[in-house]
Amino acid sequence: MGLFANPTPSAFVRSLPKAELHVHLEGAIEPATLLEIQRSHGLKEATLATTEMLYQYSDFGGFLTSFKDITAHLRAPADYELITYRLMERLKGENVLHAEVYISVGVCLYRKQDFAAIFEALERGHGQGERDFGVSLLWIFDAVRHFGSAEAQRVAELAVQYRDRNVVGFGIGGDEQRAGPELFREVYGYCAANGLRLTAHAGETTGPESIWGALNLRAERIGHALTACQDPDLIQELSQRQVPVEICVTSNVKTGVCPAIGEHPVKRYFDEGLMVTLNTDDPAMFGTSLSREYQLVQENFGFSDEHLRELARNSFEAAFLPAEKKLEFLNLFDAAIAAK
Numbered sequence: 001m002g003l004f005a006n007p008t009p010s011a012f013v014r015s016l017p018k019a020e021l022h023v024h025l026e027g028a029i030e031p032a033t034l035l036e037i038q039r040s041h042g043l044k045e046a047t048l049a050t051t052e053m054l055y056q057y058s059d060f061g062g063f064l065t066s067f068k069d070i071t072a073h074l075r076a077p078a079d080y081e082l083i084t085y086r087l088m089e090r091l092k093g094e095n096v097l098h099a100e101v102y103i104s105v106g107v108c109l110y111r112k113q114d115f116a117a118i119f120e121a122l123e124r125g126h127g128q129g130e131r132d133f134g135v136s137l138l139w140i141f142d143a144v145r146h147f148g149s150a151e152a153q154r155v156a157e158l159a160v161q162y163r164d165r166n167v168v169g170f171g172i173g174g175d176e177q178r179a180g181p182e183l184f185r186e187v188y189g190y191c192a193a194n195g196l197r198l199t200a201h202a203g204e205t206t207g208p209e210s211i212w213g214a215l216n217l218r219a220e221r222i223g224h225a226l227t228a229c230q231d232p233d234l235i236q237e238l239s240q241r242q243v244p245v246e247i248c249v250t251s252n253v254k255t256g257v258c259p260a261i262g263e264h265p266v267k268r269y270f271d272e273g274l275m276v277t278l279n280t281d282d283p284a285m286f287g288t289s290l291s292r293e294y295q296l297v298q299e300n301f302g303f304s305d306e307h308l309r310e311l312a313r314n315s316f317e318a319a320f321l322p323a324e325k326k327l328e329f330l331n332l333f334d335a336a337i338a339a340k
Helices: 011-015 031-040 048-053 060-071 077-093 105-110 115-133 149-161 181-193 208-216 226-230 232-241 249-254 266-271 290-301 305-317 323-338
Strands: 018-024 096-103 136-144 167-173 197-202 221-224 245-247 276-278
Touching: 011 290, 011 305, 018 276, 018 290, 018 305, 031 048, 031 077, 077 096, 077 115, 096 167, 096 323, 105 115, 105 136, 105 149, 115 136, 136 149, 149 167, 149 181, 167 181, 181 197, 181 208, 197 208, 208 221, 208 226, 208 232, 226 232, 226 266, 245 266, 249 290, 266 276, 266 290, 276 290, 276 305, 290 305, 305 323
Parallel strands: 018 096, 096 136, 136 167, 167 197, 197 221, 221 245, 245 276
Antiparallel strands: none
16 A cells, blocks of 8 residues: 555554654644634634645655644633643544654744743643543644754853753754754753753754764764664664664655655665664654554564564653653553553
8 A cells, every 4th residue: 555545553552552653733733623713713714625725745855844834823821721632632542652742932032922931831731631541642843943042042041941841851943954963062051950851853954964963962862863774883773872863754755855765765674683763753744643654664564463563562662751650651651562
C-alpha cells in the first residue's frame, strides 16, 4: 500500500500503548476546530472549504507558510485551551499514554501575544484533558531558529520560568538552512544549566552537519535526522550512544524533503541499531495519526509486529520523564504486551 492510500491501522497497532515525542500543538489543529475558532472571532464568511485551503502546500517552504497562516487564527487564550483539549482527546483515541508536545512559543512572542495568559489556558486544557482522558502530557518550548538566537533566548527563559509546571524541555524548529545549530550554543547551555531537557530539529532540510551540530549542543534527542543516512560515522555515533531519533515519515514525504516513501531511511536506521521512535509531527497538516505511522512502516518497510512493539517501547524509553514515572509506563507497556 502506498503512502497516500492512508492505511487503516490494524487492531494490533491501535491497541499498542504508545508515547509520542514529536508533535506540534498548532500542527495538530483539525480544520473543523480551526473553523470553530475562526467563527468565535467573528469570521462569519469562513467555511470548512476555505479553512481547508490553509492546509495546502507543495514544499517545505509552503508548509512553513501554511503553519504560519493556521497559527494566525489563534488569537485568544481560550483558543489554546481548546486545541490542547482536542489534541488530548485524539491522543486517547490512538492509545497514546504519554505525549511531549511542542508549543511554538517563538511565534507567540513574534506576534506580541500575552504568553502568560496563553500558558494558563494551555494548562487549563491540559488539566481537563488529563482528567477526562487519562493522558500524560509534558510541554517542550520551541524557538523559531530563523528568528535568531536572541529570540530563542527569550523562549528559553520562559521555559525555565514554567519549568515546575509541566514544561520539560527546549527545542529549535523552523528553517535550518537559515540558522545553523552553532548560533544557539549559549541558549542551549543556559537551558542545560537550568535543568531543561534538550531536543533539536536537525537534518530535516539540511545535511548531516546539522545533526552533528545538534549533538554538539548536547541535544538529547534529534527531531527528524533524515539526512543522518548520508554519513556512516554519524549513524555509528547515533547508534553507539543510543541518541533517540524522532522519525516523522509522512511529514518528510509530504513536505518533499524525502522524495518518495521508498527512499525514507527509517528501516535502515532501525536495522543499524538506532533508537528509532515514530511520531506525527503535525498530524492535522499531514492527514495522519500515530497509529497510521505505525501501520505505514509495517506496510511499506516490512516492520513485523515484534518490531512495532520495539518502536513503541522505545517511545517510552526516550521520553523526558522522571525515572520512576518512566518505569511506571514501561511496566504498564510490558503488562499490556504480556496480556495479548
